[in-house]
Amino acid sequence: MDRDSFNFTLIAQYKEEIEELLVESEHVYRSTIDYEMLDVKVEELLRSAKVDGLEEKVIWDLLQSRIPTYVNYVNFKTTGKKSA
Numbered sequence: 001m002d003r004d005s006f007n008f009t010l011i012a013q014y015k016e017e018i019e020e021l022l023v024e025s026e027h028v029y030r031s032t033i034d035y036e037m038l039d040v041k042v043e044e045l046l047r048s049a050k051v052d053g054l055e056e057k058v059i060w061d062l063l064q065s066r067i068p069t070y071v072n073y074v075n076f077k078t079t080g081k082k083s084a
Helices: 003-025 035-052 056-066 068-083
Strands: none
Touching: 003 035, 003 056, 035 056, 035 068, 056 068
């Protein structure tokens, strides 16, 4: 398997994992997301991706395309800490 095929397969796997994380973090009949729970799970996912040799930007791009509200949450959380 060449490097491009491996990366494509790895990205597809992480895309599926992001879907699972989203479902696990949803509650009240999938109408709301527990962003704190999702944040913990994404941190684990990012560590795992790093071990697998996948760039963090790839994961963030996948998150942005699937759960843009989570990326907004992280950006707000980071900005809130800087201004506090």
